[in-house]
Amino acid sequence: MRLPSTLQFPSFAASGLRSTKLLFLLNSNVYPALLNPNMLVSKEYVGYLARQVTKKLIDGEFIETSDLNSTIERVNAALLEEMQLEDRINDEVRLILEAYQEEMRTTGASYQEMFKKVKQQLVQKYKAVL
Amino acid sequence: MRISAEKVNKLAKAVADTLKTLDSVEFIEDPNSIRAEAKRILQDLVKAEEKIDAAARLKIESQKRIITEGTQEWDILYRKYYNEEVKKLGI
Numbered sequence: 757m758r759l760p761s762t763l764q765f766p767s768f769a770a771s772g773l774r775s776t777k778l779l780f781l782l783n784s785n786v787y788p789a790l791l792n793p794n795m796l797v798s799k800e801y802v803g804y805l806a807r808q809v810t811k812k813l814i815d816g817e818f819i820e821t822s823d824l825n826s827t828i829e830r831v832n833a834a835l836l837e838e839m840q841l842e843d844r845i846n847d848e849v850r851l852i853l854e855a856y857q858e859e860m861r862t863t864g865a866s867y868q869e870m871f872k873k874v875k876q877q878l879v880q881k882y883k884a885v886l
Numbered sequence: 887m888r889i890s891a892e893k894v895n896k897l898a899k900a901v902a903d904t905l906k907t908l909d910s911v912e913f914i915e916d917p918n919s920i921r922a923e924a925k926r927i928l929q930d931l932v933k934a935e936e937k938i939d940a941a942a943r944l945k946i947e948s949q950k951r952i953i954t955e956g957t958q959e960w961d962i963l964y965r966k967y968y969n970e971e972v973k974k975l976g977i
Contacts, residue, residue, distance in 0.1 A: 797889070797935050798968055804977045809901055809927045818920045823910040834904040838897055868956055885896045 802839055806832035842886045849874045888939055889932045898925035938975070942967035 797805075810828045813819045821827045852874055853860070853867065860870060879886060889897075902921035905911045913920060945967040946953055946960065953960050 797939075798965070798972055800969070800972050800977055801935055801938070805928065805931050808931055809924055812927045813905075813920065813923060816923060818913075818915045818923050819905060820912045820914060821908070821910050827905070827908060827911055830904050830908060831901055834900040835897060838893075838900045871956070885890070885892050 797839060799836065802835050803832055806835055841882075841884055845875060845878050845882065845884060845886075848878055888936060891929075894925055894928050894932060897928050898922075901928075938968060938971040941971045 806828050810821075810824070810831050814821065814824075849871055853870055856870075859865075860867065878884075898921050901924040902917055905913070905920065906917065915923075942964050946963050949963075953963065
């Protein structure tokens with residue numbers, strides 16, 4: 757099985773996980789976590805937020821809707837998009853650092869420090885609120 | 887607070903903007919009041935979520951060896967324990 761390149765980064769190797777443990781994790785039900793490891797809250801909780809905020813706005817007589825489920829779905833999609841902004845930025849940082857992986861290894865640069873610096877630059881570039 | 891006040895503002899705006907685009911939704915109050923109420927509701931819900939986050943972090947900290955935050959291993963464990971806490975609430 758070929759490992760995703762992001763799992764071959766120095767920070768992961770330094771974490772002490774052996775390849776057998778890694779293969780277990782990849783084959784287990786926690787694998788989806790690797791796809792969105794840094795989202796502020798889980799997708800399940802975002803769904804809960806969408807349901808609650810929609811229902812409370814209706815109960816408080818701020819809005820009315822003729823299609824509750826569709827309204828919740830759209831609110832959920834909007835919240836997810838905003839919540840996943842940091843994930844998308846993190847993915848971009850990993851891609852950038854992957855290109856400099858060899859250089860970082862030879863110079864002994866800290867992956868975590870580089871990650872923070874590049875991330876900060878992207879946050880400014882996109883004017884993102886994380 | 888893990889989700890900043892600024893982020894809650896952005897989320898509330900996203901909710902209000904989305905509701906505005908839906909034909910099936912009728913605004914009874916003005917858009918600013920709806921955004922303010924969405925913000926208030928989200929703030930309460932975010933506070934509840936912080937307890938889930940704290941419980942997941944505590945589980946990682948209680949491991950025999952130190953697991954550094956920001957590593958892939960930490961992320962995997964965090965999501966695992968976080969989801970366990972979410973399930974406990976029946977969400």
